[in-house]
Amino acid sequence: MLNITKATDIKETKGTYLIYGPPGIGKTTSIKYLPGKTLVLDVDRTSKVLRGCKDIDIAEIDNINTWDHWEKVLQDIVKNKNNYSQYNNIVVDNISELERCLLSDLGSKGKNKGVPSMGDYQYLQFRLVNSLRYMKSLDCNLIWIAWESTDLYTTAEGQQFNRAYPQINNKILNNIAGLCDVVGKLTFNKEGNRGFVLMPTNDVFAKNQLDDRKGALQSELIIDGTKAIPNKPTK
Template identity: 40%
Template sequence: MQPIKSASSLSRTKNWRVLLYGKPGVGKTTAISYLKGKTLVLDLDDSSKVLAGLPNIDVQPFDRSKPSEEWKDFLTNLNSRINGYDNLVVDNVSAFEKDWFVERGRESKNGIGNEIQDYGQWGNYFSRVLTTVFMDAPINVLVTAWENTRNITAESGQSFSQYAPAIRDSVRDGLLGLTDVVGRLMVNPKTGGRGVILEGTDAIFAKNRLDHRTSAPIEELFAFGGDGDEQSNRQSAVRSVEHDEATLPKSK
């Protein structure tokens, strides 16, 4: 067992784990450019072209036709692979989930569909992979995912849309429990500005245990630990994004 630590010596902003999700095309991969220091991107969905020309970012290509083999190779000697980097980005776990089930379907009896046991095995496999990354990587880790929307009816009878990372429920809650920050990336349709919601509600999966911000412009998302005045300024920068979302028609 490791030695006991004083809470006064703990750092909120060192080796953080962040999950950023949003609709395809809202700028999740582009957000990588705002990370400080040197970054290694594990490109799970072939979207790294938007990072072209950035000097402090390296990209590890990923063969989507054999995701299990690729992950095994990547996790072998993980520490030496990420040595010299400040950040590791796993971009995009929703695409990885789809590719994994396609791979298992090819190995099924009919060569197309998935077997019942695949769904249970996925939960164990995904948890092992991401837990290994989160526990063994001594650097910041950013994970991105697509957004899933579903209609929810509360006990009161009120219906609303719920936004969450697009991964199966069986593994989503476990992943969210391992993260320090879960943010929903949105675009203001009027200004084109991008903001991240960091405070969870019944309608939005989100949390922030690194500082007191409830939202932030994407350019400043990774500036964890700012003071109260900076927090207020950042929140006001995305207030219009939240307002636009709040005024969207709700499901009936």
């Protein structure tokens, strides 16, 4: 039987966020501003910028034997939820490097001198999408960090734009983004303040299904760790 909930009864929202930008722009630093207590799953070893932050714990992901270790980490977090209930946020930093580590590990176990096979890419695609589905069962905000890629995007009218998007395997990019409530590109404004673009344009891959904001300061991506800004009522 279906478990039906009235939309008017939904009081709190735990969000799933995918944030991206070029290396060095401050994606990992953004973790400092997350409200509440945060667990960082450190893949790319950039967590030293978080030194001294009292509400942040860091766990390194094995970036050599990644395939088996990542599976064990997810199983432990989900099966032992009570042990991780202290965390308001769980961050994967970053998914682009995790993708490369998983592929490298699979390739090292193959017969092609360390080069991943076509089948390895398919294994990777299912592993990443299923990982996000698996983690969405947790009662906390999920933040996946990615590097940035660019391509030449052509609209239905034939116009072309240089588009920025998260560096994730192209075959699953839409799937991953679809499972996220928010996709934001970290950038600078004219005054040098960092913030996230949350509204999609022809040259920026983004979305925001939690509220009406088109952008957010780096310190205001998540307002309070549990509650999203309510959508404006439609007329």
